[in-house]
Amino acid sequence: MNSVRKALLVLETVADLQPVGVSELATHLKQPKSSVQRALETLHEAGWIRAAAGERTRWELAFRAGRLARKAGSHFGLREAALPIMEKLRRETQETVHLAVLDDMEIVLVERLESPHAVRHVEPLGGRAPVLVTATGKAMLSRMSDADVARIYAVAAGAASQAVAAADAPALPDLLAELATARAQGYATTASWRDGVFATGAAIVGSDGRPIAAISISTPSVRAGEEARTQHAEMIVSAARSISEHLV
Structure with a gap:
């Protein structure tokens, strides 16, 4: 064993x-x-x-790991519901779209549609990332109670993984304040997880309002001007809402 x-x-x-x-x-x-x-x-x-x-x-990772990630994303029809909407989002933004789920104290990428641009940001299928500092992770946390967030934070921050340390995870009060804003506006953002990348994420929720997954638009910072950020925020919220409705 x-x-x-x-x-x-x-x-x-x-x-x-x-x-x-x-x-x-x-x-x-x-x-x-x-x-x-x-x-x-x-x-x-x-x-x-x-x-x-x-x-x-x-x-x-080899393709077998990618297939396993896709199977995980297919739970409750998530991948099937998300793919058409992700494709529309990719076509309209011309940027990479990621779909992730929460696994313990990390997020796992279960699907992605790549930007057609030569300069783009792509995360590996099946790859894991800290929940505290990614756009998809924070989007899911924003749909949880403060008590649940505090519990997750204690474990995730206590693990002190190199990935979290490198990304400079926020203090809990700062994180809760950021999540309150994300909850009100319907999306979360980050520019700290990957250098030179700006990501906008929104949670996909079940009928009880709890997060099932999250999608994000990832774009190189050079293309993430104020107009693009505003547009991506509006589009990601609409896309996440559509996927959630398909799952109910």
Whole structure:
């Protein structure tokens, strides 16, 4: 069982850091390089990861991981309901559209439609990200009670993952104030999770008003002027509402 847990941890870390080499993985996980290498070989043989292009051996998720992410997103018809609306959003904005769900204290990307622009931002399918600092994560948190947010915050901030530390997660009072604004306006934004990227996210909710997932528009900051931000905010709120209505 320990070897299974270790392999799954390596798989999740590859998703977070891809493309990534064995030395970087071992340092990130604080595990012996030989142990991480064995896990990588097992995952590669099983078809979960593949070698990325380049002279050095660096690993990334394989298509099997993407299929698993899509299956997770299909729960309760989420992916089927979201895809047509995501496609319309991508066509009208010409930017990348992401669909994510909450898994424990992180978000997991379950679908994406890429921008046709040469300069664009794309997250890996199946990739995980901190709930406290991403547009999709904050959009989902904004539809929860302050008590639930505080509970999630205590665990997520207590984990002190490198990803959260690098993104400079806000203090809880600041986060609650930001979520109150997001709740009132119907969307959340972030420019701190990925350098040079501005994202706008809105929650997809069930009949009880609780968040099921979230969608976001991700655009390079050079194209995220005030007019584009206003337009994206209006469109993402409408899109999330439409998906939610399809799920009821």
